[in-house]
Amino acid sequence: MSMLTLGLLFAAATLLLMFSGTPIAFALGAVAVLFMALFMPASSLDTVTQNVYEEMSSITLLSIPLFILKGAAIGRSRAGQDLYAAMHVWMHKVPGGLGIANVFACALFAAMAGSSPATCSAIGSAGIPEMRKRGYSPGFAAGIIAAGGTLGILLPPSITMILYAVAAEQSLGRLFLAGIGPGVLLVALFAGYAVFNYRKEHGRAKLAFERNGTASALLDDEHFTVRQKFEMLPRVVPFVLLLIGVMVALYGGFATPSETAGLGGLLALLLIAVIYGVWRFRDVAPILTATIKESTMLMFIIGMSLLFSYVMSYLHISQSMAQWIVSLALSKWVLLAAILVLVIVLGFFLPPVSIILMTAPIFLPPLKAAGFDLIWFGILMTIVMETGLIHPPVGLNIFVIKNIAPDIPLSDIIWGVLPFVVLMLLAVVLICIVPGIATALPDLVMGAVPGKG
Numbered sequence: 001m002s003m004l005t006l007g008l009l010f011a012a013a014t015l016l017l018m019f020s021g022t023p024i025a026f027a028l029g030a031v032a033v034l035f036m037a038l039f040m041p042a043s044s045l046d047t048v049t050q051n052v053y054e055e056m057s058s059i060t061l062l063s064i065p066l067f068i069l070k071g072a073a074i075g076r077s078r079a080g081q082d083l084y085a086a087m088h089v090w091m092h093k094v095p096g097g098l099g100i101a102n103v104f105a106c107a108l109f110a111a112m113a114g115s116s117p118a119t120c121s122a123i124g125s126a127g128i129p130e131m132r133k134r135g136y137s138p139g140f141a142a143g144i145i146a147a148g149g150t151l152g153i154l155l156p157p158s159i160t161m162i163l164y165a166v167a168a169e170q171s172l173g174r175l176f177l178a179g180i181g182p183g184v185l186l187v188a189l190f191a192g193y194a195v196f197n198y199r200k201e202h203g204r205a206k207l208a209f210e211r212n213g214t215a216s217a218l219l220d221d222e223h224f225t226v227r228q229k230f231e232m233l234p235r236v237v238p239f240v241l242l243l244i245g246v247m248v249a250l251y252g253g254f255a256t257p258s259e260t261a262g263l264g265g266l267l268a269l270l271l272i273a274v275i276y277g278v279w280r281f282r283d284v285a286p287i288l289t290a291t292i293k294e295s296t297m298l299m300f301i302i303g304m305s306l307l308f309s310y311v312m313s314y315l316h317i318s319q320s321m322a323q324w325i326v327s328l329a330l331s332k333w334v335l336l337a338a339i340l341v342l343v344i345v346l347g348f349f350l351p352p353v354s355i356i357l358m359t360a361p362i363f364l365p366p367l368k369a370a371g372f373d374l375i376w377f378g379i380l381m382t383i384v385m386e387t388g389l390i391h392p393p394v395g396l397n398i399f400v401i402k403n404i405a406p407d408i409p410l411s412d413i414i415w416g417v418l419p420f421v422v423l424m425l426l427a428v429v430l431i432c433i434v435p436g437i438a439t440a441l442p443d444l445v446m447g448a449v450p451g452k453g
Contacts, residue, residue, distance in 0.1 A: 003320045010035060010317055014308075024354050025297075029304035032311045039315055051310055052303045059258055060166055061302065065295035066261030067157045071113035072290045073268035077276045079239055080109050080122025086232035088130065089224045096191075096198030098134060099144055102127045103190045106148025107183065111155040112243050112268075116389055120149035120400040128405050135205060138408040140197055143390075143416025146397040147190060150386035150424075153352060155183040156247070157261065160352045160385070163302065164378045167309075167360035171375070172257050173250060177442040178375050182383060182431055189423040238271050251445055298353065305357030318361035325366040332370040333432075336377075339363050340384050340428070347388025351396070355385060379438040380428055387424050390417040 013034065017027035036044050074080075087101035094100060102123060110119045124145040131141035153160040156176035165172040246264045249255045255263065269287075273279035278287075312318040330338070346355050367377055389397045391414075398413055431437050 003316065006039070006315060007317045007321065010312070010315070018350075024350070025301045025304045028301075028308040028354075028358075032304065032307045035311050035315065040311070044314075048307065052307050056299065056303050056306065058166055059256070060162060060172055061299070062258040063157075063261035064159055064162055064298060064302075065291065066258065066265045067114050067159060067162075068295050068298070069265035069287075069291045070157075070261065070268045071115045071118055072287045072294070073265065073272055074109070074113050074239065075115065075118035075122050076287050076290070077272040077278055079112070079235075079272070079276075080105070080119075081126040082232070082235040083109055083239070084123050084126045084130075086236045089229050089232050092224060094195075095202075096195040098131055098136070099140070099194030099198055100191045102131070102144050103148050103187055103194060106145065107151050107155065107187045108240065108243070110149065110152035111157075111183075112239055114152060114155075114157045114159055116149045116152035116386075116397060117400050119152045120145055120397050121404060123148065124401055124404045128401070128408075135201070136198075137201060137412075137416075138405070139412040139416030140201070141416070142401045142405060142408050142413040143418075143420055144190065144194060146390045146401050146413070146417050147420030147423075149397045149400070150389045151183055151186060153386060153389075154179050154186070154379075154382050156180070156250075157257075157264070158382070159298070160356065160382060161378065162257070163353055163356050164360070164382070167356055168364055168374050168378060170378065171446070174375055174442040174446055175378055177251060177445055178379050178438045179382070181437045181441055182379050182427060185427050185430065185437055186383070186424065189427060190420065193419060193423060235275055238275065242267050242271060301353055302357065305354065309357060309361050312361055319365075321362045322365040325362075326369055332372065335366060335370055336372065336380075336432075339367070340380065343381055343384045344387065347385055347391070350388075352382070352385040352388070355388075356381075373435070373439060375442065376431075376435055376438050380431060383424055383428055383431075387421050391421055 010031070013031050014027065017030060018024065022030070033045070033048065036048070084101065084105040087105045088098055091097035091101045091104070105123050105127065106119050109123055110116070113119060113122070124142075127145055128141045131144075132138055152158070156179055158176070158179065161175050161179060162172060164170070165175050242264065245267070246260055249263065250257060250260045269284070278284065309318070325335070328335075343355060343359070346359070350358075364374060364377075368374060389395060392398070395414075395417075398410070398417065401413055402408070402410060
């Protein structure tokens with residue numbers, strides 16, 4: 001059987017199982033085992049468990065359940081609502097300050113929790129009702145929270161970046177640092193759009209009031225005293241200090257990623273116990289249960305994906321595909337654009353975890369041969385995958401928002417997120433033009449990589 005036929009059969013079997021509704025982990029595992037039985041030595045089936053165990057025994061992967069514990073502890077407390085409230089109180093005088101407060105609250109919470117859906121849920125449950133009460137359109141209120149939640153897979157500690165670091169065999173610390181500059185860029189773009197949209201909606205409200213006397217909450221002027229502002233800080237500052245402490249420990253070389261994740265998880269549990277009184281077993285049990293469920297699901301997907309990649313490599317499918325891409329002799333930028341477009345298409349159907357683990361063996365060798373920095377590409381790929389969280393048909397964050405605010409029509413939510421999809425793609429273009437947005441900070445902190453393209 002030719003390599004082309006084998007590759008097409010492999011792809012067809014994978015797509016058939018996935019579109020049949022089979023869970024991703026079972027689909028990937030079943031395809032891998034089937035092709036091992038048909039095209040590999042019979043003895044290879046005896047090593048399935050050994051291969052999965054060896055692939056998952058990476059010390060870097062150990063940090064995933066520990067970061068999930070940290071995120072679950074923070075996400076299931078009132079930390080998100082308190083963080084949002086503090087941002088709102090301090091920024092209410094800025095034009096569009098409520099929208100900007102939501103963006104900043106999403107960014108900080110995403111950096112603390114490392115989860116996109118958790119960020120949408122925690123900040124959105126407080127932010128969306130407050131924005132609507134103050135006259136913002138439902139679509140914009142939903143869109144800015146959904147888009148802000150995507151920062152959870154870009155800002156460290158990001159589970160998605162951990163998986164990319166393992167798949168691409170790159171430094172996790174360098175990858176985390178590379179995400180900070182683009183994360184700040186996206187926050188700035190989102191905040192800028194919040195100001196633009198506020199001026200537009202405020203102008204409409206003012207015109208409506210002048211023409212027919214229609215009042216809008218956007219025209220009301222809120223006021224908070226200095227005392228009220230400082231009263232909001234005690235519940236927020238400890239979590240911000242936790243975030244800073246985790247980053248210092250990781251990037252300062254004081255602890256490994258897994259040690260940092262473990263320390264962050266324990267400190268998060270301690271903080272919610274002290275600040276919110278969450279220390280009884282009945283309070284902590286849901287946090288531990290959610291951590292176990294999410295970690296088990298994610299690790300099972302990782303294990304099956306790595307077995308899937310192993311079979312692709314053994315049968316030379318991934319190598320042949322990579323060689324074929326190189327043989328097309330595309331210019332490096334056309335190659336990059338084609339790969340990113342394919343990632344966008346895959347984002348219509350697959351979550352970021354699956355996209356990374358399934359495509360890394362195929363995409364990374366040609367990109368490396370073309371002279372691209374794989375850390376830099378990892379950031380571009382992450383931002384492109386972020387768009388998959390807020391555009392149809394999957395758009396996980398869209399459905400999280402719909403669950404939070406069921407009275408907002410799904411069409412309004414989709415139209416509300418589209419400007420942010422455009423801003424994310426603009427960020428990708430800017431990072432291509434100015435690579436230092438992603439590479440400057442890791443080069444400064446950890447030193448430049450010799451011979452980096």
